Amino acid sequence: MIPTHLRCPTPGCGLESDREDGEYLCRRCHGLLELTYDYPRQDAVGWPELWRARGHGGSAADRSGVWRFRELLPLFDDAERVVSLGEGATPLVDLSRAASWAGVDHLSVKHQGANPTGSFKDLGMTVCITEAVRLGSKVVACASTGNTSSSMAAYAARAGLKAVVFVPRGAVSGAKLAQALDFGARVVEVGDNFDQAFGILRELAPKLGLYLVNSVNPFRLEGQKSIAVGLLEQCDWRPPDYIVLPGGNLGNTSAIGKGLRELSELGLLAQMPRLVVVQAEGAAPFHKMWSSGSSALIPVADPSTRATAIRIGNPANWPRARRVLELTEGLTTAVSDLEIDEAKRELAACGIGCEPASASTLAGVRRLRLQGLMDRGVRVVLILTGHQLKDTDYITEHLAGAAVVAGGSTSAEVESVVGRLV
Numbered sequence: 001m002i003p004t005h006l007r008c009p010t011p012g013c014g015l016e017s018d019r020e021d022g023e024y025l026c027r028r029c030h031g032l033l034e035l036t037y038d039y040p041r042q043d044a045v046g047w048p049e050l051w052r053a054r055g056h057g058g059s060a061a062d063r064s065g066v067w068r069f070r071e072l073l074p075l076f077d078d079a080e081r082v083v084s085l086g087e088g089a090t091p092l093v094d095l096s097r098a099a100s101w102a103g104v105d106h107l108s109v110k111h112q113g114a115n116p117t118g119s120f121k122d123l124g125m126t127v128c129i130t131e132a133v134r135l136g137s138k139v140v141a142c143a144s145t146g147n148t149s150s151s152m153a154a155y156a157a158r159a160g161l162k163a164v165v166f167v168p169r170g171a172v173s174g175a176k177l178a179q180a181l182d183f184g185a186r187v188v189e190v191g192d193n194f195d196q197a198f199g200i201l202r203e204l205a206p207k208l209g210l211y212l213v214n215s216v217n218p219f220r221l222e223g224q225k226s227i228a229v230g231l232l233e234q235c236d237w238r239p240p241d242y243i244v245l246p247g248g249n250l251g252n253t254s255a256i257g258k259g260l261r262e263l264s265e266l267g268l269l270a271q272m273p274r275l276v277v278v279q280a281e282g283a284a285p286f287h288k289m290w291s292s293g294s295s296a297l298i299p300v301a302d303p304s305t306r307a308t309a310i311r312i313g314n315p316a317n318w319p320r321a322r323r324v325l326e327l328t329e330g331l332t333t334a335v336s337d338l339e340i341d342e343a344k345r346e347l348a349a350c351g352i353g354c355e356p357a358s359a360s361t362l363a364g365v366r367r368l369r370l371q372g373l374m375d376r377g378v379r380v381v382l383i384l385t386g387h388q389l390k391d392t393d394y395i396t397e398h399l400a401g402a403a404v405v406a407g408g409s410t411s412a413e414v415e416s417v418v419g420r421l422v
């Protein structure tokens, strides 16, 4: 049993909290709490072999691409009782065509769209909902640009909990809403953007007895950090030079960074990859802060981008994401909606479908190359965060040329139309 603590990571604070309180904020400095472990460093040498062997195991926990790495996760008395839908274990695919488009020699994608509800959120949700059950919570809640809500709704259904979702009015893809509704969540429209919906939920959650599962919840990050572990395993523990991911509320940046830090502390990471956070130009407060060398984030009051998943102006996780960039000598960039369209098209030409927010990563690499901020010879892994079918309206409404052609009803009509097309 590896002892686990819930601590405030804010430099100079470090106060420990009681896990049984179900809190996510430090009561002294209001920093976001984090889980820490007293790892037996000497044992870690054997963990990669143990994890690999479990991959062929028979239990739900062994088959999960999160719980397979459970030495790195908060303790649960009974691995059989974890709330899992078989998340993780997502593919790593090399893309030579997209690599040359972006201007680098080696490029792969780690596709989180292959998760049970089609996004990376499932890796965090399996841990977070397991904790909600352990604490005896009855109702879980989130504010969401769509994916968190689909994922929470599925895992809540699996666990027999009620689920309440706050979504910004008219700003979430229909497919994501449909998923949440299909899993039986109560969906409530709140405010005009994620930040407003999230602010109201944070205020109401304690009053209404709702267990908050947004990425401010430390257990979410524990699950999502296994994206880094699974990736390193697939790379045979030879890390890429760069890991690139889209930044919204910056939970995933914090989680993957935490995973890398812990692997490094355990001696399982030969060299620290550099993390690159890509934001959409109209919703890029973190990029603005980092690139200007400022130490405080100035929120964007009215964030805008067609990549609705990352339309966030006031990311809650920015302090820890900042520490991650410091640790990994990271980079940030911001890309326009047009650049996202081009990158999405390029990925599709490689047979890789993803949602617009995910495609921002490829656009970001191209931009960094054009700016001379990344070398050609590097190995890059993009974290594609969501599935292509998460936002089909975006494809049919915004991508030029992505239209169905009228063929007619007779064979002669169709012949002449298709003859012109091929």
Ligand code: F0G
Binding pocket: 119, 143, 144, 145, 146, 147, 148, 149, 215, 246, 247, 248, 249, 250, 251, 252, 253, 309, 310, 355, 357, 358, 385, 386
């Ligand atoms: N990509 C996708 C597809 C997302 O859904 C999100 C966030 C991100 C990237 C950004 O990740 O917030 O950890 O920096 N979606 C959240 C949601 C906000 O409600 O589904 P982040």
